[in-house]
Amino acid sequence: MSIVAVIGVTGAQGGSVVTQLLQDPKWKVRGITRNANSEKARGLAEKGVEVVTADVNDESSLVKAFEGAAAAFVVTTYWESVPTLGRDGAGLEELEQLKNLARAASQSTTLNHYVMSSLPPADKTSNGRLKVPHLDYKQQAIDWMIENTPELWSKTTEFWPGWYTSNLAFLPTMRFTPIPMSAGYAFIVPSSPSGILPISGDAQTNSGIVVRGILNSGAKAYGKVAVCVTDYKPMAQLVDVFEKVTGKPAVCLEISDSDMAKIWGDFGVELAAQLRFSEEFPDWNSLAPGRIIPLDELGVDGKLINFEQALTALKDQIM
Secondary structure, three states: OEEEEEEOOOOHHHHHHHHHHOOOOOEEEEEEEOOOOOHHHHHHHHOOOEEEEOOOOOHHHHHHHHOOOOEEEEOOOHHHHHHHHHHHHHHHHHHHHHHHHHHHHHOOOOOOEEEEEOOOOHHHHOOOOOOOHHHHHHHHHHHHHHHHOHHHHOOEEEEEEOEOOOHHHHOHHHOOEEOOOOOOEEEEEOOOOOOEEEEOOOHHHHHHHHHHHHHHHHHHHOOOEEEEOOEEEEHHHHHHHHHHHHOOOEEEEEOOHHHHHHHHHHHHHHHHHHHHHHHHOOOHHHOOOOOEOOOOOOOOOOOOOOHHHHHHHOHHHOO
16 A cells, blocks of 8 residues: 555645545555644544645645655645735745645655646746736746756646636635526626636546546656546536526626726636636647546546536535
8 A cells, every 4th residue: 555645635626636545445645734633634534544734835844744655646725825915926935835845755765656736827828928827837836847856747747627616606706696686697707608618527526536547547647637627618608507407597797807806806817817818728638739648548537527417516505
């Protein structure tokens, strides 16, 4: 049984990875979290997870957390810092965190697979026209790894999770808005109704399934990108599925980027930037030529929960 160290075990992606790997007898899960005494962390310990305290801002704590691990899954939390640091400030912090993780992982003598949650680079893909910090600073970290931790990079797999269906339930900027004195709802987004959204379906389930597939693929996945997207849907089709699931009438309304910023501040600006990038470059499988490892090669094709299935499960929370 090999140890896999998982960063962010109390979050959506890390928690999903833990859930899946606990079902796999090949892996012993070491959960790395800032607070091992939190209710979620204690619950994981009761399930058999080795819970370890470490902080992505503290490289020395990460070195200890990676000791003896054969594999690692790492994820950062850009959005947590946007309110205090702004879009680029949060990105710079994320960049330093990813450097800390890479340096720490590089010091492990046992680590043979490093799985990094990242996203397609907007700046590089658009030749500098489009800036999306929560995408671009991850790419800066990858560029840094290629130059500074080449041995680690040679055994790294990127995991690109699409947009979470649960955002429609829990993200205020993306919720359907009830129309007063009407049974209807409005989906107000900084995107054309024809703009394509890459959706990860039920990310809280699918993330772990795909990462488990990556880890069990071993060297075949080195240097590759695994795209966790179940649906590529135009915004207008999201509304169609909402109507089907809820039985309520709904419309898709495009809001300008400037109005999005006026209402939601930096969160609105960042979301608008992401969706405008998606309008121009919707197909993630085309954004890393020669590096995509298909889901069927990971053995997970047909196992993922798609957008409509995930939204149906959230029916009571999206209205």
